[in-house]
Amino acid sequence: MIAEYESWIGKKEVHADQLTEINSTRLHYSLNLTGKPPSYGEPIFPLALLMLGEPSVPPDEVGIDGHPARGDFMPPVPLKRRMFAGGEYEFFQPLRVGDQVNVLWEITDINRKTGNSGELVFVNILREFWVKETLYASENRKIVYTDSDPNSRPLTVPEKIGEWNEEMRTNSLQLFRYSALTFNGHRVHYDQPYATQVESYPGLVIHGPLLATWLSLFAERKSGRRLNKFSFIGKRPVFDLHHFTLSGENSGNDSAKLCVLDHQLQIAVTAEAEFYPKN
Numbered sequence: 001m002i003a004e005y006e007s008w009i010g011k012k013e014v015h016a017d018q019l020t021e022i023n024s025t026r027l028h029y030s031l032n033l034t035g036k037p038p039s040y041g042e043p044i045f046p047l048a049l050l051m052l053g054e055p056s057v058p059p060d061e062v063g064i065d066g067h068p069a070r071g072d073f074m075p076p077v078p079l080k081r082r083m084f085a086g087g088e089y090e091f092f093q094p095l096r097v098g099d100q101v102n103v104l105w106e107i108t109d110i111n112r113k114t115g116n117s118g119e120l121v122f123v124n125i126l127r128e129f130w131v132k133e134t135l136y137a138s139e140n141r142k143i144v145y146t147d148s149d150p151n152s153r154p155l156t157v158p159e160k161i162g163e164w165n166e167e168m169r170t171n172s173l174q175l176f177r178y179s180a181l182t183f184n185g186h187r188v189h190y191d192q193p194y195a196t197q198v199e200s201y202p203g204l205v206i207h208g209p210l211l212a213t214w215l216s217l218f219a220e221r222k223s224g225r226r227l228n229k230f231s232f233i234g235k236r237p238v239f240d241l242h243h244f245t246l247s248g249e250n251s252g253n254d255s256a257k258l259c260v261l262d263h264q265l266q267i268a269v270t271a272e273a274e275f276y277p278k279n
Contacts, residue, residue, distance in 0.1 A: 002121070005075040005110045013073055013105045015053040019044065023051055023181060024097050030177040031213070043094035045220070046227050047213040049129055049137055053103025054183040064198075066185035075110060077121045079145040081199055082186070084208040085122065086233040088140040095129065095136055104128040108140075117148030150201050153236050158265035162247040162258075164222040168214065169243045170206055178210050203239035208269065211238060215258045215271045218246045223256060225275035232271040238262050248273075 021040050027048060028037035038044050055068055063069040070076045095101065109124040127139040176190040187194040188205040195201045212232040220227055238244050238260060245265075248258030254277055260269040 002110050002112050005077075008075040008107050008110060008123075011073060011107045013055065015055060015103045015105070017052045017101050017103055019048070019052065019095055019097055019099045019101060021097050024048060026177070027051060027181050030174060030181060031217075032174075033217070038097050040098045041096055043096050045217060046089065046091045046094070046137070046230065047209070047216045049089075049095060049101075049139070050182050050209050050213065052101050052129065053105070053127065055105075056183060062185065066187040066191075073105070073107075074123065074143075075107075077123075077145040079119065079121060079147045081146050081148070081150070083144050083146070083234065083237075085142040085144040086231070087142065087209070087212065088229075088231040089137065090229050091137045091227055093134065093136045095131070099131050099136075101136070102130045104130065115148075117153075118146065120148075121145040150199065150237060155264060155266060159247075159259070159261055159267055161245060161261065161265070163249040164218070164247065164256075164258075166218060166246045167243050168246060170210075170240055172204055172240060175204055175206065175210075175240060178207060182207075182209065184209075201237065201239065203241040206238045206240065206244075208232070208234045211244075211260050211269050212271060215246060215248070215260065215269065216273065219248060219256050219258055219271075219273040219275075222248065223250070223273075223275060225254075225278070227273055228254075228276045229274040230271065232269055234269055235267050236262070238268045244268065 024044050025037040057068045061069050106126045108126050111122050113120045123143045125141040129137040179189045188199055189207055195204050216230050242263035245261040247261055248256050251257045254275045256273045258271040259267050262268045
């Protein structure tokens with residue numbers, strides 16, 4: 001724990017939200033999913049919960065990066081760049097279109113590390129998704145702050161593509177729509193001048209949670225199983241400039257290991273999926 005941020009540990013907020021039919025339909029089409037969007041009362045895929053419970057603040061309380069300014073709920077970390085470093089999810093019951101959902105936020109830990117690229121500050125957040133008195137899902141979210149050069153990561157030996165694989169591309173429209181649906185104001189995902197000139201990325205950054213969402217859907221589709229738990233860790237950014245590959249394979253009777261490989265077959269995201277037992 002970092003002493004100057006000790007008072008942020010245990011900080012809580014609750015945001016009331018609803019999984020509306022219009023937003024679930026917009027998400028379905030924005031992700032270019034097959035079939036009909038779910039109707040009122042029907043279950044929606046697990047990581048659709050990323051649309052729910054994000055805080056909103058007036059324009060004068062937004063930081064330069066597009067997120068709510070630091071120092072209120074999130075600690076005032078002075079490092080320049082903020083990233084969604086990873087998440088762990090458990091799905092107890094499927095959320096359904098129309099559900100009224102209370103999303104509890106709690107900062108559970110803040111710690112500092114020093115890596116090859118300099119200082120890193122990690123903020124861990126627990127989010128719980130409640131419908132009436134029942135806990136439907138939980139998320140342990142890890143946010144990282146850094147001043148590191150986004151172009152400093154050395155290339156490693158190209159990874160082998162797994163038994164399950166699918167090549168994908170995205171574009172600025174899809175990234176903008178996903179930002180809007182998840183109320184993610186981070187400008188690196190839709191504002192190319194900001195991404196390239198202020199944060200020094202080569203292009204627009206694909207959201208880590210969007211890559212995780214594609215991996216979770218990929219895991220269910222390839223396995224034919226329903227997710228019980230899912231976790232992911234971001235390793236390096238992926239951009240709208242090139243294709244990328246979803247890759248994975250079974251790692252046990254009820255589990256799978258997955259990853260996103262960038263256009264140079266470098267690991268960008270690793271993930272693990274656990275499925276409910278077969279009936």
